[in-house]
Amino acid sequence: MRLEDKLVAYLKYCEYRKELDKKTLKAYRIDLRQYFEYVCMDNPDKEKIEEYITQLHKNYKQKTVKRKIASIKAFYNYLEENEIIAENPFRKIKVKFKETVTLPRIIPREEIEKLLNHMYQCLNEHNKTFRKYMLRDIAVIEVFFATGARVYEISNIREESINLNTGLIRLMGKGGKERYVQISNKSIENLRTKNNVPYKSIAFISGDRLRIKPERRCFFKMNKQGCLFCPGNGVSASNDTYTLSDIMEVIDYCIQNEEFRHILIGGGSANPSTDDNKILPVIKYIRSKTDKPIYLMSLPPNDIFYVDKYVEAGVDEIAFNLELFDRQLALEYMPGKGKISLNEYVSKLERAASLIPKTGNVRTMLMVGLEKTENTLAAIHFLTEKGIQPMISIFRPTPNCRLSYIVQPSNEELYNLFIEAEKICNLHKLSLGPTCPSCQNNTLSITLKQE
Numbered sequence: 001m002r003l004e005d006k007l008v009a010y011l012k013y014c015e016y017r018k019e020l021d022k023k024t025l026k027a028y029r030i031d032l033r034q035y036f037e038y039v040c041m042d043n044p045d046k047e048k049i050e051e052y053i054t055q056l057h058k059n060y061k062q063k064t065v066k067r068k069i070a071s072i073k074a075f076y077n078y079l080e081e082n083e084i085i086a087e088n089p090f091r092k093i094k095v096k097f098k099e100t101v102t103l104p105r106i107i108p109r110e111e112i113e114k115l116l117n118h119m120y121q122c123l124n125e126h127n128k129t130f131r132k133y134m135l136r137d138i139a140v141i142e143v144f145f146a147t148g149a150r151v152y153e154i155s156n157i158r159e160e161s162i163n164l165n166t167g168l169i170r171l172m173g174k175g176g177k178e179r180y181v182q183i184s185n186k187s188i189e190n191l192r193t194k195n196n197v198p199y200k201s202i203a204f205i206s207g208d209r210l211r212i213k214p215e216r217r218c219f220f221k222m223n224k225q226g227c228l229f230c231p232g233n234g235v236s237a238s239n240d241t242y243t244l245s246d247i248m249e250v251i252d253y254c255i256q257n258e259e260f261r262h263i264l265i266g267g268g269s270a271n272p273s274t275d276d277n278k279i280l281p282v283i284k285y286i287r288s289k290t291d292k293p294i295y296l297m298s299l300p301p302n303d304i305f306y307v308d309k310y311v312e313a314g315v316d317e318i319a320f321n322l323e324l325f326d327r328q329l330a331l332e333y334m335p336g337k338g339k340i341s342l343n344e345y346v347s348k349l350e351r352a353a354s355l356i357p358k359t360g361n362v363r364t365m366l367m368v369g370l371e372k373t374e375n376t377l378a379a380i381h382f383l384t385e386k387g388i389q390p391m392i393s394i395f396r397p398t399p400n401c402r403l404s405y406i407v408q409p410s411n412e413e414l415y416n417l418f419i420e421a422e423k424i425c426n427l428h429k430l431s432l433g434p435t436c437p438s439c440q441n442n443t444l445s446i447t448l449k450q451e
Contacts, residue, residue: 003043003079004036010078021176031071046092053095062099069095101415109204112145143169147181148207182259191253193246202242202250208261209436210254214282214298215268216241220336227334228402229370229395244278248285255289262436263290266297266319269337276301280309287314297321300340300348307351318352319391320345321365325379329371333403346386353387360389363433368444369395369409373417380421384428391433392421392444418444 011029014020020028038052056065073090080088119138144154153171161170168180191199204211220226254260263286270278279298286294295317296310310318322345323337324330331338345364353362364383368376380390394414397404409417418432425431434443 003085006079006084007032007075010075013078019176021174027067028071028074031068032075034068035072044089046089049089049093053093057097062097065097066099102411116141116145143183146183146205147171149181193242193249195243195246197242197246199250199253202247203254205254205258205260208259209264210258210260210262211264211267212247212251212282212286213267214247214265214278215270218269219271220269220334223336225336227337229333229397230401244281244285247282251282251286251289260292262293262295262316264295264297266295269299272299272302272340276303276306276309280306280313283310283313283315293317295319299337300345304348304351307348308355311352311355316356317361317363318349318356319363319365320348320352321391322379323365323367323393324371325366325375325382326371333370346383346388349383349388350386359387360430360433360435362387363389363391365391365393365443367393367395368414368417370403370406373413376417377420377424380424384425384430387428387430389430389433390421390425392417394444414444 007029011025014028015025035052038055039048041048044052053065053069056068060068073088073095076085076088076090079085116138119134119141122134140154143149143157144151147169149171150173153173156172157169163169167183169183171179171181173179193199193202201216202213204213218226218230221230265279265282265286279296283294283296293316294314296315297319300320301307301310307318322342324333325342327338327342349362349364356362366376366379376392383390395406395408397406397408421432432444
């Protein structure tokens with residue numbers, strides 16, 4: 001009996017019993033054919049199989065090696081379960097190996113906006129024949145960024161997959177699994193308030209999170225004291241603003257028309273002397289309209305009792321972002337925000353932690369890449385002892401800013417920092433935050449799979 005002759009039956013089993021898709025079956029067929037061509041025998045011994053695995057490591061990337069080994073193991077499992085062979089040879093072969101961790105690359109929101117703005121500009125500059133193709137391309141890109149769907153999922157959308165009445169699109173994912181995504185018949189990107197303020201200046205939806213910006217401008221940049229790693233080198237030419245009525249109008253629209261699980265209030269730094277009074281009405285208005293969780297990310301209030309007011313108004317999670325533990329360095333790189341002392345941050349965070357009992361719902365962001373790793377780890381020790389969940393943001397200077405000369409930390413450095421930081425957090429029954437995937441944008445978050 002030749003094991004290779006069982007391939008046809010095995011692939012039929014995978015197709016009809018396991019219901020694997022054609023691409024997976026094609027990969028299995030190629031992987032198994034390559035295996036038998038290399039070993040050149042029906043019943044290869046342990047040494048021959050290990051020789052083949054070594055050859056795979058020489059010729060392919062880690063993910064490909066992992067898949068090819070999995071294909072062969074699955075075939076031998078099938079043979080053993082059907083009593084075609086007495087014993088699976090892979091039971092005696094160690095095939096696990098440490099896979100290099102590669103951090104995911106994301107497209108900054110600014111680049112997405114540039115792309116869409118350019119496409120809409122092209123739409124208005126060309127004739128009717130070209131216009132229909134531009135409309136198609138814009139629709140594809142808008143759906144791509146709005147839903148987070150994979151390229152092949154969007155390329156396989158058919159007319160019958162779209163219900164314009166309900167705003168639902170049916171997508172066919174990996175393994176033939178169907179799922180639905182919600183789209184709106186209007187877009188925040190294209191709407192304006194009664195005062196002609198773009199909705200997108202106030203609100204932004206990412207995943208299951210709605211972000212509301214209570215302040216459009218950065219007070220520190222307006223006063224030439226902005227952070228040196230931000231656009232404009234700490235100086236802003238913009239004088240645009242909006243009112244509470246604009247924010248309330250956008251909140252009403254989003255609650256009625258958009259799908260999201262929770263709300264983040266944050267973005268822009270108001271005048272520290274008035275910031276508290278700008279945030280509180282927004283919290284109260286949101287809570288009067290919905291019981292969805294509210295996450296506040298802002299500067300620490302001047303008066304500690306405003307923390308009590310935030311919680312009483314309906315805030316469920318709070319973050320006052322320290323960014324740099326070394327306050328001398330903070331003053332150098334963040335001339336405005338750096339003036340806020342460590343004690344100001346910590347006292348307000350401790351107060352929040354005493355009012356919000358759930359572990360991990362009070363947190364602060366630390367930036368890695370501008371100060372020494374020892375400082376960051378010392379900060380994590382200091383914060384977790386007080387019940388404050390640390391978050392780590394990776395230093396990424398905007399183009400042409402004053403700090404663009406600073407070399408960003410390598411993936412290996414970030415991975416090692418992540419492991420050490422998690423160890424410290426675990427001592428205090430915490431973990432690096434945030435736990436919500438939609439809130440992990442620009443944070444150091446690694447999923448460690450247990451083999």
